[in-house]
Amino acid sequence: MFAVIKTGGKQYRVAANDTITIATLEGEEGSSVTFGEVLLFADGEGATEIGAPMLTGISVTGEIVAHGRDKKVIAFKKRRRQNSRRKRGHRQHHTVVRITEISAGGKSSKAPERKAKALKADPLPATASAEA
16 A cells, blocks of 8 residues: 655655655654655555545654755865865755555555563573573
């Protein structure tokens, strides 16, 4: 089951448990965000719905993982033989989102819950317990 969503002027193909990097969204890390602009929806059984332009009744839910900035893009302009140079840099802000659920009417595709790893205590070595 996957969907194509539109956010920040771009389109993304998402499925449950995908991680995508999109334009900056409002919200804190760990908060939930819902994408309502769904352009296409396909379930695992071969049925596909295409919006004209958007689909209704289908939503994609995600969790904000982190906020950050992209790599620096340098814009360098030079005019030959004029001793004229201009160098500017830019870093675009972005948000990393993990898709948790795609819900379409009665159907729902959820990402499996992540559990914290429990630390296992090492049992006493067999030789130490036999001597004690």
